[in-house]
Amino acid sequence: MTEIPEHLRKRAEEARKKAEAESAPAGDAAGAEQTPEQSEAESRIPAHLLERSKAAKAKAAGGDAAAASGGGGGTAVATAPAAAAAVADGGPLPTGPGGHTQRLLTVVKAGSIQDVRATPLDKVHTWPHLLVVEFVAALAVTAFLLFFSIFVNAPLLELANFNETPNPSKAPWYFLGLQELLTMFHPMVAGVTIPGMGMFALMLAPYTDRNPSNKPTDRKYVISLMTMFLMFWAVLVIIGSFFRGPGFNFVFPWNAGLFFEL
Amino acid sequence: MASTTEDKPSLGERLQKSMQGLPDTVQGSQAWNSIFRPGSIFRKGYTDSPRNRSYVVMNSVLYHLHPVKVKRHAVKVSYTLCLGGLSFFLFILLTVTGIFLMFFYRPTAAQAWDDIYNLQTGVTFGLLVRNMHRWAAHLMVLSVFLHMARVFYHGAYKPPREFNWVIGVILLTLTLLLSFTGYLLPWDQLALWAVAVGTNMMGYTPVFGDQVRFVLLGGVEIGSDTLIRWYVLHVLMLPFVIVIFMAIHFWRVRKDGGISGPL
Numbered sequence: 001m002t003e004i005p006e007h008l009r010k011r012a013e014e015a016r017k018k019a020e021a022e023s024a025p026a027g028d029a030a031g032a033e034q035t036p037e038q039s040e041a042e043s044r045i046p047a048h049l050l051e052r053s054k055a056a057k058a059k060a061a062g063g064d065a066a067a068a069s070g071g072g073g074g075t076a077v078a079t080a081p082a083a084a085a086a087v088a089d090g091g092p093l094p095t096g097p098g099g100h101t102q103r104l105l106t107v108v109k110a111g112s113i114q115d116v117r118a119t120p121l122d123k124v125h126t127w128p129h130l131l132v133v134e135f136v137a138a139l140a141v142t143a144f145l146l147f148f149s150i151f152v153n154a155p156l157l158e159l160a161n162f163n164e165t166p167n168p169s170k171a172p173w174y175f176l177g178l179q180e181l182l183t184m185f186h187p188m189v190a191g192v193t194i195p196g197m198g199m200f201a202l203m204l205a206p207y208t209d210r211n212p213s214n215k216p217t218d219r220k221y222v223i224s225l226m227t228m229f230l231m232f233w234a235v236l237v238i239i240g241s242f243f244r245g246p247g248f249n250f251v252f253p254w255n256a257g258l259f260f261e262l
Numbered sequence: 263m264a265s266t267t268e269d270k271p272s273l274g275e276r277l278q279k280s281m282q283g284l285p286d287t288v289q290g291s292q293a294w295n296s297i298f299r300p301g302s303i304f305r306k307g308y309t310d311s312p313r314n315r316s317y318v319v320m321n322s323v324l325y326h327l328h329p330v331k332v333k334r335h336a337v338k339v340s341y342t343l344c345l346g347g348l349s350f351f352l353f354i355l356l357t358v359t360g361i362f363l364m365f366f367y368r369p370t371a372a373q374a375w376d377d378i379y380n381l382q383t384g385v386t387f388g389l390l391v392r393n394m395h396r397w398a399a400h401l402m403v404l405s406v407f408l409h410m411a412r413v414f415y416h417g418a419y420k421p422p423r424e425f426n427w428v429i430g431v432i433l434l435t436l437t438l439l440l441s442f443t444g445y446l447l448p449w450d451q452l453a454l455w456a457v458a459v460g461t462n463m464m465g466y467t468p469v470f471g472d473q474v475r476f477v478l479l480g481g482v483e484i485g486s487d488t489l490i491r492w493y494v495l496h497v498l499m500l501p502f503v504i505v506i507f508m509a510i511h512f513w514r515v516r517k518d519g520g521i522s523g524p525l
Contacts, residue, residue, distance in 0.1 A: 123331040127303075127318035130328065130337045137344040138351045145355070145401070149393035156382065159375045160454035162484075169455035171463075172445050174403050174438055179459060188471075191463030203431045205414070206424035214417030215525055226414050261452050262400060 008106065044104075155261045167246045168259055176240030177233045183248065198229075327512060335524040341416075342521065345409035349437075350508065352402040359395040360497065367447070369493035371486040374449035399441050406437045418522035426514040429507055436504040443496035449489060457492075458484060 124130075171179050181190035201208075209222055216223060241260050245251035251259075271279070288294055289306040298304045301317020308314060316330045335341055366381045366388065368374065381388035410430060413419060419427035446457045461484070465475035480487030515521060 122334040124334050124337060125312070125315040125319075126324075126328045126330060126332050127315050130332055131318075131324070133337055133339060134344070134347050137339075137348060141348055141351060141401075142355065145394050145398055146390075148397055149390055152393065152397070153389065154393045154396035155450075155452055156375075156378055156448055157450040157452045160371070160449045160451055162454075164451070166451055166455055169459055171456050171459040172442060173400075174407075174441070175460055175463075178463060182463070186466075187463060188466040188468060192467050199431060199435065203428050206419040206421070206427050209420070212420065214420060214522065216415070219417060223415065226411075230411060262396070 008108075011106065157261075168244060168248045170240070170244070170259070170261075173237060173241050173260075173262065177236035179248075180236040180240040180244075329516060329520070333520055333523070336521045341524075343408070343412060345405050345412055349402055349405045349409055350512075352398050352405060353504070353508070356395060356398050356402065357501065359391050359398065362391050363395060364497060369447065369489045371449060371489055374447065374489060378448045378450075399444060403437055403441050406434050410434055413522075416522055416525065420522075422518045423514070423522065426511060426518060429511045429514065433504065433507050433511060436500060436507065440496065440500045440504065443492045443500060446484075446489065446492045447496065454484060457488075 170176060178191060178195055181194060184190065185194070211219060211222065213219060239250075242253045242258065243250055245256045245259050286306065289304075295305070299317075299321035301314050301321045302308070303318060319325055319328055319330045363381070366385055367377045378392070381392060383389075413427070413430065419430075442457075442460060446453045461475060461478050464478060465471050467474045476482065478488075478491075479485075480491040
């Protein structure tokens with residue numbers, strides 16, 4: 001069974017009751033036999049509107065008739081008798097219960113059926129508002145990289161040599177957190193399990209965090225969790241980068257110097 | 263004689279006159295109008311009207327990336343910090359500089375280091391371009407990471423953007439892999455031993471550890487085979503994969519209703 005909206009069903013029931021109450025005194029369901037005049041009085045359409053539509057119909061019909069008979073000059077003489085004649089001739093017969101050709105079945109308000117979520121958004125044109133910002137940002141980064149590259153050279157150490165292991169040997173900086181974990185855990189745990197689980201947990205974040213709000217005040221738990229996670233990695237990377245010297249032992253960079261290449 | 267010199271404009275004047283008309287001639291030419299579609303800011307008679315502002319995006323290749331209009335808060339630099347866009351821009355910069363480097367580099371153990379050395383000392387702008395490639399790579403890792411943090415703190419991974427977050431984590435992984443595969447290519451002590459540390463770790467993958475290491479190294483230990491393998495990964499395979507994921511990522515941004523709403 002299809003689902004009928006609650007308010008529509010109620011309205012239909014009310015209408016049915018009302019109709020029964022009206023037809024009961026009359027004795028039978030004689031709505032169709034009522035004369036147009038009678039039903040017009042009962043009609044819900046305001047009298048002046050009904051009058052206007054009748055006049056318009058008459059005028060249109062009269063105009064047609066006059067155009068057919070008298071040509072271009074006929075419109076001005078589309079008077080009442082002609083109109084009446086036209087209606088009598090071939091105008092649309094008032095067949096509905098109220099004497100109208102159409103009947104209003106129901107009014108469906110948009111708000112009750114359609115889910116109107118689209119409130120008007122405050123929008124701006126991409127050009128120039130967004131594109132200019134992007135262009136300037138791209139230029140700024142290019143300029144920064146260019147100047148940085150002029151003054152700071154990328155490292156190129158001596159040719160790779162399998163017989164000479166540098167002490168310490170370090171991974172690229174973004175993996176130094178993992179290398180740091182190696183000092184605490186079995187290599188399988190530090191190198192595979194923890195980063196694998198971490199990435200997996202990160203991917204699942206939208207499916208595990210069921211809180212629909214994006215307001216920082218509603219998300220204190222998640223935000224503190226993520227901040228701890230990020231800080232944990234940042235601290236590990238910083239320790240691995242700057243505080244690890246020969247033999248990957250803990251040193252202070254201000255005592256032992258830097259053992260770090262980008 | 264005097265009158266004729268006055269009537270006949272000198273060569274300089276004629277040149278000046280034709281130069282004045284040149285922009286109009288060029289902009290009115292069929293070739294020009296076939297390149298720039300109606301509404302382009304480079305077309306003749308561009309005026310700053312709402313319709314033309316729409317056309318600038320709608321009638322250009324930018325329409326693949328941006329809608330005609332965006333939410334007002336989306337253009338605030340303080341909201342996005344441009345991190346996602348800059349990550350993409352750095353990728354483009356890395357591709358451009360990387361193609362330049364490819365002209366001077368052969369991925370064999372015998373030649374790789376010498377090629378880099380010659381690039382730095384003997385090629386015009388070689389050192390500069392290599393520096394830019396290196397620093398842009400580190401910067402991209404950083405910007406992708408910060409982009410992820412930004413998205414997380416804005417709760418932008420929530421419905422309907424869950425899947426785009428997953429794509430984003432994949433992109434972060436691919437960025438790290440791209441950077442790491444490039445690390446070996448100079449074939450110096452730094453590259454060799456950094457990669458040795460990294461691949462030793464991956465060798466501890468449960469069950470398939472030795473196989474994973476063998477596949478990554480193209481042998482039981484790092485050598486020329488590893489170099490060609492990582493080179494192909496770095497310049498061809500990983501860029502190809504990341505471009506596909508980026509396309510999905512950007513497409514999803516628009517399909518999920520633009521960037522996430524104001525807090």
